Amino acid sequence: MRTTKQSQRELLRVTREKINPALHSTAAQSITNPIMEATSASTILAYAAFGTELSLDPFITAALDTGKRIAIPAIDWTRKSMVAHQITNLDTDLILGRYDIRVPRAGCPVVEPAQIDVILLPGLAFDRAGNRLGRGAGFYDRYITALKDEGHNPTLIGVCYHAQIVDSVPTEPHDHRVDRVITELGPLDPV
Numbered sequence: 001m002r003t004t005k006q007s008q009r010e011l012l013r014v015t016r017e018k019i020n021p022a023l024h025s026t027a028a029q030s031i032t033n034p035i036m037e038a039t040s041a042s043t044i045l046a047y048a049a050f051g052t053e054l055s056l057d058p059f060i061t062a063a064l065d066t067g068k069r070i071a072i073p074a075i076d077w078t079r080k081s082m083v084a085h086q087i088t089n090l091d092t093d094l095i096l097g098r099y100d101i102r103v104p105r106a107g108c109p110v111v112e113p114a115q116i117d118v119i120l121l122p123g124l125a126f127d128r129a130g131n132r133l134g135r136g137a138g139f140y141d142r143y144i145t146a147l148k149d150e151g152h153n154p155t156l157i158g159v160c161y162h163a164q165i166v167d168s169v170p171t172e173p174h175d176h177r178v179d180r181v182i183t184e185l186g187p188l189d190p191v
Helices: 002-017 021-030 032-038 057-065 139-149
Strands: 043-045 069-076 081-087 094-096 102-104 118-121 125-127 155-159 180-183 186-188
Touching (some): 021 057, 032 155, 032 186, 057 069, 069 102
Parallel strands (some): 043 118, 118 155
Antiparallel strands (some): 069 081, 180 186
């Protein structure tokens, strides 16, 4: 299974890198309303896009403007875990961390996992069954497992370019399915 996932990751990284750069900005704008419509949640764990990931910046700004509480994960590379931190401004609350990934600056308050209503997940690929292929480090899967072990079941929404929707994503028992996927072409509910 590991080899299948690794080979699919390599292929899909190349696929995402080939997405027309002009689409990046328009896609980021076009997902804002579908995400807002998909959830009435008050606390959302979003992500700060890295590399060619579909940016949530326009959504985050709109959500903050409407009073939603937005958290961004900080990665603890030693423990291989994530901690959600509240941000109130993309420009002042995020700094470049390891690998030039934007992370919350010191001083951003921790958001308790039980307070998170929705998690927006990046991925290299999603299939129509809601399976997700991430980068392979398992940070989101471990975070979601810990939430569920404590009896919390946030809505999971995958976010990606439509070109990243594939027929099938290889899965393992620890992988979590998303409840829906949102691309620049609109929402896809898993079948």
